[in-house]
Amino acid sequence: MKKDQSQLSANPQFRTLHWRLLLSYLSVIAIILGTSAIVVYQFFSRSLYQQVDNRLLNLAQAASHSLMALKADKNALNTLAHRKIDNDGDLDIPWQTLRLPSQGVEWYDSNGQVLAMAGNLFPNIPLDVGFHKYQHGEIRTLTIPAYTYPKGKPFLQGYIRVSESDEEVETTLARLQGGFLFGGAIAILLSGVGGMWLTRQSLQPVEQSFGQLRQFTADASHELRSPLTVIKTSVEVMQTHPERIHPADVEKLKGILSATNQMSYLVENLLLLARTERFTDIHPQEQDLIPLHDLLEDVVEFLEVKAETKGITLKFEGVKDIFIYGDSAQLSRLFSNLVNNALQYTQTEGKVTVKMNQNERYVSVLVEDTGIGIAPEHLPHIFDRFWRADVARSYRSEGTGLGLAIASAIAHRHRGEITVKSQLGVGSSFQVRLPKTRSTIDS
Incomplete structure (x- = not known):
């Protein structure tokens, strides 16, 4: 039985089917892993940048409370502002406490002139209200206007721009990409090994059935040769004595002989095909x-x-x-x-x-x-x-x-x-x- 199975596995049709199933399986696994990795990466990337934007917004709002003091005295930059809770919706924490080493804060008057700067990051870019990326996405900035409300009407006092380097975020995302690539390669490799076993197991019953069918074809063809030979010989013998044949049966005998020859030819071809396909290479x-x-x-x-x-x-x-x-x-x-x-x-x-x-x-x-x-x-x-x-x-x-x-x-x-x-x-x-x-x- 093991010999028959090894012969069946050598059949080029099943080898091709085996590899097609394996490649299809691996393609589906690769698509699923790739899609999952892209979704996770995008979600994680958006989450990290959302954290950066939240830090910038909190720092900008906290620094906006120091704008009036800086306009009056630029030395107020070195003074830690003590904030009171004013229930205005802003974060009532001093900006010095919120600023990180990778950030920079700039205060501008209403004409766009620099009043003061604090931190380590000051990009040389024009003022532009809102979130922006500069230097190929390496720096993230936020610029907000600062207003006072004398007599209930808004009056523009200046601008606050905060900046933060994206180097740490990009490093984290690069590590995540590397992890996905390495993990994906391991997953594809393990899936390939498992896929080979699964396809072999799934095709084994089909190969066995194919072998049984081929064996049946060979056996049936071999067994049919004898009765067909007897029929053909009998008809030919009858045709050698035409005087014993009724004239109405002459054409019938010709038809029987023709059909018998056709069946014999078919049986021989089936037997040859079964024997030829039994092994992939000639001995x-x-x-x-x-x-x-x-x-x-x-x-x-x-x-x-x-x-x-x-x-x-x-x-x-x-x-x-x-x-x-x-x-x-x-x-x-x-x-x-x-x-x-x-x-x-x-x-x-x-x-x-x-x-x-x-x-x-x-x-x-x-x-x-x-x-x-x-x-x-x-x-x-x-x-x-x-x-x-x-x-x-x-x-x-x-x-x-x-x-x-x-x-x-x-x-x-x-x-x-x-x-x-x-x-x-x-x-x-x-x-x-x-x-x-x-x-x-x-x-």
Whole structure:
């Protein structure tokens, strides 16, 4: 059982699904963590700056009570004012008690002329009533007007501007950002480890079911071969004695034989597909050193009669001395399926071309046709089993809808890949890319 599970886990379809689920899970976790971090950071930042604004407002209101004394005597700056509770809504505490080392206080008369300054921070900026930031947000200031109310009417006496450095706040926020980044990285790492375990656990029943279904397909295909062979043999024997067959049954026997051949072909394809997909890579004992040029040349020569019958030009353009390791029978089946597919969907007087290209590590085989083409929305499905796009690609007696699925499975088993490009009314191009042998690469 453990052996079967390890084989299933090696299935490229489930490997891809595993990583897709894991990346989706991590993306959701990252979005949740990122959104939470941004919300917390914004709330914390606003709270810190609100505290700064409250300190500035309290200091400005307390300092405003000293404006009249400073206008009368500038030395009053060094005198600690004793405030009495006057129930005017202001904070009745001396400004000297509220001022912090990172703050500065400036008093101005009604004309904007400086009367006095106290503290360590005096930005060289024009008076502007309200809260403001200067020097790239490093200094926060508040300027308020100071009024007296002779005869109940407001009279402007001057302005008070208080300033505070945001360095401490920015340092705290930078530490918070660093904490979020470090904590987020740890959380993503732990989520990745947990996600790998969760996705493996969640996919294990699916992989087991898939394995059972694949095994059932192989077993059913194998068991169906015998009765189909008996039916086919019986009908062929009956046809060798036409005098014993009622004339009305001749066409019926032909139909039975045709259906039996179709079923036999389908069963063989299903069995081949089940066996091919059982392992991701071909076993070393099954590998042969294959001259790809000769293999493709044999495939083309074998199908030339079919191409001539349909009035289609079949050409082969290859490069010799290119070798790959693999199963020659399976690779022949792969390229035969592709060429057969191209011939099937190419009209009379069309052209099918088989080409070989290579680079440092891979050899590519192109099967191009001038056929009916495939719609863009159908391209992702063409390697699915039993899939056909439309009426033009409908049921045909010699087809099962498994040819391209088998070709894809064989390519993946040989550590290669198969891709397709197509345009309706222009044609299709299937590309198989396979790794070259070391001797071919070195040469």
